[in-house]
Amino acid sequence: MFAAYAADFDADRPLNALRLGERPRPEAREHWAVVRVAAASLNHHDLWTLRGVGLRREALPMILGCDAAGVDEDGNEVVVHSVIGATGHGVGPDERRSLLSEHYQGTLAEYVAVPRWNLLPKPPELTFAEAACLPTAWLTAYRMLFSRAAVRPGDSVLVQGAGGGVATSAVILGAAAGLRMLVTSRDPAKRERALALGAEVALAPDERPPHRVDAVLETVGAATWRHSVRALRPGGTLVISGATSGQALPESELNRVFFLELRVVGSTMGDRDELAGLLNFCRSKGVRPLIDSTLPLDRADEALARMERGELFGKLVLTV
Incomplete structure (x- = not known):
């Protein structure tokens, strides 16, 4: 074959x-x-x-x-x-x-x-x-949003690095679930496309969000870590499932993590039940x-x- x-x-x-x-x-x-x-x-x-x-x-x-x-x-x-x-x-x-x-x-x-x-x-x-x-990138985003970040309709979520499979799927899933989605990207064209997918705000890298968010979905790693931590409200959750820019952090922001009681949660892929849930979500919401x-x-x-x-x-x- x-x-x-x-x-x-x-x-x-x-x-x-x-x-x-x-x-x-x-x-x-x-x-x-x-x-x-x-x-x-x-x-x-x-x-x-x-x-x-x-x-x-x-x-x-x-x-x-x-x-x-x-x-x-x-x-x-x-x-x-x-x-x-x-x-x-x-x-x-x-x-x-x-x-x-x-x-x-x-x-x-x-x-x-x-x-x-x-x-x-x-x-x-x-x-x-x-x-x-669906089984890898979309399932990763589904688990990050609904199992690990545990956000609810009306909550705000920042997605680092608009354009990739996990990022775009998170925006589409989040918007369909009633979340307020924010994204970042170096590329102005990608920021515009993310807005068309349902993002509420599209930011350049290191640009300050208009408000602190309830959760951040992090797949970029070292290049965006500081921005991710600083974007969270007190008690917010940072969910990380990858580090495409590397793992060596220039500044860990540990003081902000403990002082604001932030949650840092790892996430990997998703299980079979979550994939079944994702398939049902796409079917019932008309998400593609x-x-x-x-x-x-x-x-x-x-x-x-x-x-x-x-x-x-x-x-x-x-x-x-």
Whole structure:
């Protein structure tokens, strides 16, 4: 079968480690299913894999991709939950959780094998491309907003770095849930697009918000940490799920954290029940993932290059 996979690691030029070509088709095993992939979306996790982060060299070659929607062996349209081993379903009870493309081959291929427990029915209202956007970036945003920040309608939320998959999905989800969404971006065009998605305020980096917010969603890390902490009201919550700009903080703002009794909460992905909730939310609210563009799988190198350059607003989807 045709696939996009990591054949090597290159920390500086990750696309040098990418290969497009034939890989063995997965075989079904007990309690697992083989899904014919209709669409798969890209995540920064794919670039980190090509750089050699979180993957052992002996696991190479590794098919990239965490997210997919497709058709199972019985003809059912399904969405793939990308976390394997969180509960023991289909794997050993003591196996540590991992994302597809870390321990098991990923979704940027014609077929992917996953435990049957990881399959959820695709809502008929969603296209395969839309459904393929949900299991990582959108699920991350959903968990950050509703499980970890625990915000309520009317609360204000600042999202750092408008444009990426998590940021755009957080704005759309938050606006649909009645939250007052604020965003930041270096790019004026991205700020304008975020406003069109439902953001109430769009700020340049380090620009002071018009009011203190109830929660901040942080995925950028070192570059925006100080701004995130200073944007919070007393007792507010900072939810962090990534650090794309690095982890070394120039100033930790610990005095502000303890004096204002701020909450700093980590968040990683989401569980199967939360993905089911996200699918129902999209169906009931008419919410649709924002897709930057859709390309065929054999142009995965072009898509990953665009992601590396940061030329996205929304999700990049590969169709099979």
